[in-house]
Amino acid sequence: MQQIITHFTDDDLYKFTMCVAVIDNFPRTQVKYRFNDRNNTVYPAGFADELRRQIKALESVIITDEEIDFMKRRCSYIPDWFYSYLKGFRYDSRQVSVFQDDEGHLDITFEGSWSSTILLEVKVLAMVSELYYIMTGDAYRLDYAEFGQRTEAKGRRLVEGGCVFSDFGTRRRATFRAQDVAVASLAGSSRCDNGGNGRFVGTSNVYLAMKHDLTPVGTMAHELICAIAGMYGPQMANHMAMRIWSHTYRGALGTFLYDTYGWDIFSLNFSEDYANMFKGLRVDSGDNYEQLDKIAAKYRSLHIDPLTKQVVFSNALDVDEAIALQRYAEGKCQPSYGIGTHFTNDFANVRPMNIVIKLTSVKITESWPFYFQTCKLSEDRGKHSGDPDTVERFKALIHLE
Numbered sequence: 001m002q003q004i005i006t007h008f009t010d011d012d013l014y015k016f017t018m019c020v021a022v023i024d025n026f027p028r029t030q031v032k033y034r035f036n037d038r039n040n041t042v043y044p045a046g047f048a049d050e051l052r053r054q055i056k057a058l059e060s061v062i063i064t065d066e067e068i069d070f071m072k073r074r075c076s077y078i079p080d081w082f083y084s085y086l087k088g089f090r091y092d093s094r095q096v097s098v099f100q101d102d103e104g105h106l107d108i109t110f111e112g113s114w115s116s117t118i119l120l121e122v123k124v125l126a127m128v129s130e131l132y133y134i135m136t137g138d139a140y141r142l143d144y145a146e147f148g149q150r151t152e153a154k155g156r157r158l159v160e161g162g163c164v165f166s167d168f169g170t171r172r173r174a175t176f177r178a179q180d181v182a183v184a185s186l187a188g189s190s191r192c193d194n195g196g197n198g199r200f201v202g203t204s205n206v207y208l209a210m211k212h213d214l215t216p217v218g219t220m221a222h223e224l225i226c227a228i229a230g231m232y233g234p235q236m237a238n239h240m241a242m243r244i245w246s247h248t249y250r251g252a253l254g255t256f257l258y259d260t261y262g263w264d265i266f267s268l269n270f271s272e273d274y275a276n277m278f279k280g281l282r283v284d285s286g287d288n289y290e291q292l293d294k295i296a297a298k299y300r301s302l303h304i305d306p307l308t309k310q311v312v313f314s315n316a317l318d319v320d321e322a323i324a325l326q327r328y329a330e331g332k333c334q335p336s337y338g339i340g341t342h343f344t345n346d347f348a349n350v351r352p353m354n355i356v357i358k359l360t361s362v363k364i365t366e367s368w369p370f371y372f373q374t375c376k377l378s379e380d381r382g383k384h385s386g387d388p389d390t391v392e393r394f395k396a397l398i399h400l401e
Contacts, residue, residue, distance in 0.1 A: 035359060059092070110124075203213035222358075235397060238256075280311055282311075294332060
């Protein structure tokens with residue numbers, strides 16, 4: 001079977017920016033991750049064996065000078081030392097364990113240094129999604145011409161609706177080709193002279209940003225806050241993450257993902273200095289309208305005009321929801337939208353995957369004899385992830401009902 005991932009930067013930007021912060025602040029930290037299929041999918045026989053082969057093939061994928069030159073031009077906030085690290089980086093398939101039970105359900109775990117395992121998540125998720133469609137035969141029935149036309153129409157509607165938007169769809173794309181077509185179509189829609197005030201600002205996928213001469217888009221993930229909470233507790237994890245992020249990037253990449261443990265505990269950590277320092281916040285769970293109102297009220301309580309702040313919405317959006325949010329958010333903040341599966345896995349008669357990989361355990365250095373469990377809590381109760389006992393313990397620690 002053909003190799004699914006063949007480009008080192010066929011990955012989301014936030015994995016690279018997070019990797020910089022990890023090396024800069026937690027160079028010896030060890031972690032564990034676990035795969036979760038929220039649809040409880042039954043995978044075809046032999047799926048785990050082929051996935052292992054695909055992960056092994058990653059060991060031959062290295063970053064090219066062209067990719068480094070592009071990132072240096074477009075990602076000036078990434079320090080030069082990191083490219084030396086990437087030149088020497090090699091994926092290690094021994095850090096990944098893949099198991100398929102007798103019923104066909106899939107289990108995947110990672111374990112190793114945080115600075116290396118962090119670069120596996122998005123690539124493995126993209127592999128699982130594309131491999132599933134290949135092995136079920138769906139990949140050979142995809143109509144890319146029709147898909148491209150519909151995606152361009154989505155982009156035109158968003159532009160006409162005044163939405164500033166980007167592609168966040170690498171992790172659960174139908175295929176690499178599907179994301180490639182989607183990004184090209186969205187870029188084309190934004191270049192059309194249709195009178196709208198919106199625009200397509202880029203893609204999270206670094207390789208496709210390079211291919212289509214776009215800006216790579218992304219900042220950080222829940223993973224950073226989860227790891228800090230595992231090591232030091234969830235009460236001040238957001239505060240510590242903001243301090244670490246600002247130390248590493250000195251004001252660049254200033255959109256903070258706040259919902260790892262819900263709004264209430266974040267709001268207590270979001271002091272005036274950080275509210276002024278960070279350019280804005282990203283909404284990734286809960287009711288988008290309620291979250292926006294809470295964000296605006298918090299800024300006003302700190303004597304900051306929310307109209308000066310960016311709010312990025314990325315919670316399972318489609319075109320209709322983004323346009324509706326744009327109408328609501330105008331006059332309240334500077335809204336923008338990160339749209340994933342709706343852009344890269346929207347085909348007739350194909351069910352998108354609902355898969356994630358979450359950090360579950362962490363230890364400060366390799367010399368510690370034991371790991372600390374961690375979890376993610378969000379504004380959507382169905383999105384809580386982690387060991388049930390750990391979830392309950394963390395909820396108690398931050399007084400989350």
